[in-house]
Amino acid sequence: MAAVVGIDDLRRPGGYAVQVLAVAACYYGAARLGLLRELSVEGAVVTPIWPPTGVALAALLILGLGCWPGITIGALFAVLSVTSLRFDVLGTLAGQTAAPVCAVLLLRRAGFRTDLGRLRDGVALVFLGALTAMLISSTVGIGLLVLMDKLDLHNFWPVWLAWWVGDAMGVLLVTPLLLLLHRARWPPSLARWKEATALTVVACCLVPLAVYSSISLLFLVYPLLIWAAVRFQLVGSVLCALLMSVLAAVAATDAVGAFAGLSRIEIMAKLQAFNGAMALTALLLSALITEQRHTRRSVEQACQELVEVLEHLTAGEAPPPRARQDTERADGADGRPGPTGPP
Structure with missing residues (x-):
């Protein structure tokens, strides 16, 4: 499109x-x-x-x-x-x-x-x-x-x-x-604005601590990234990953925090390994969660349509048009006749 x-x-x-x-x-x-x-x-x-x-x-x-x-x-x-x-x-x-x-x-x-x-x-x-x-x-x-x-x-x-x-x-x-x-879609949905606000506050506090701490605490960002991916899918995980990468790049170019005392080659290697692992985690995890949610919605919709068909068949009525089309498609898919109502 x-x-x-x-x-x-x-x-x-x-x-x-x-x-x-x-x-x-x-x-x-x-x-x-x-x-x-x-x-x-x-x-x-x-x-x-x-x-x-x-x-x-x-x-x-x-x-x-x-x-x-x-x-x-x-x-x-x-x-x-x-x-x-x-x-x-x-x-x-x-x-x-x-x-x-x-x-x-x-x-x-x-x-x-x-x-x-x-x-x-x-x-x-x-x-x-x-x-x-x-x-x-x-x-x-x-x-x-x-x-x-x-x-x-x-x-x-x-x-x-x-x-x-x-x-x-x-x-x-x-x-x-x-x-x-x-x-x-604009304006964006505010259904979970409280959780989104909490995620933003935690990210703004945790990410600078992990990046600028003299102790290597970069691993602390991964639970936050998983939270963003699970609850807000791609939009949450990408925004978190972008914030983490920008702050890490700033700290690396200034040679402070987790990148203090390293040579230029070591700084580049550590920064790119961190950014790469984080971006891969954010993108693939959120895509997997989104795909699973779409699959679950499809299964729930199919189950709901099946319940409607069974209710009509039990009452001796013809199934609704959409359910009847789904039944005909199922017949063509497996080669066996689907359930039909009494004549």
Whole structure:
């Protein structure tokens, strides 16, 4: 449905240009946010979380592949804000554009749904959209730096790993949030606002304690993440994971709290291991819970329809039209006649 909407918008006069400029502006804004926190790995400056990759993938999933020039334009302005235009920069732009495009193609082949209501959707986003497709941008970017003699060959793997994980974290943390915002109903339901408020207060108190404590207490965030996933599914777990990742990135770049006294390589390894494990837990657990809830609702609805059919058959009446259609479908499925009322 998202792709169809994107195609319809492209047919409107000026609609394509507006979409491209909007994607470029969002990409550039996300890039400026990502550049606020940087880490130096083997002389190269990388970002622990690169939000533009999540913005790019979400834009392609929502608007369609036709908006890809907006990614290139946004990446160009983001690069020009920190360096000059060179040959290796052009190659980096190509990699930053090709990675989310390939991610969308892989996700479509896997039957991905943007509502993330199935476990297979969460698995596809993690392993195809984030971990596999983002290999393109990191390999192209770091490979060009080595070819241009701007990075020593023996430093390839540490910098490549930091680049790849940063891009993947952008997909895991930002893309699900944007997909949820796109499908959200406004105003949001306030049925459990008391519990949501309690979760927010606990998160704002517990997460800084876990991140900035001189004792390694990062494990304390996982019960909170499980609470958010069980009670509020994807929206709760993604927001909690985003808060935790941002605070952890701030502490890591300042080398304080749980990251104090570590080398740059150790800081990057610890931060990315924490962010990766947390994002995987949030996304997969919430997708599994959502799928189970959908299955339970389907079973409850089928049981209710079966009860209605039995009540009508007991009373000697014909089953209601919907129940009769369900019975006919069941007959065709197993090849055996279903229950029928008296003539």
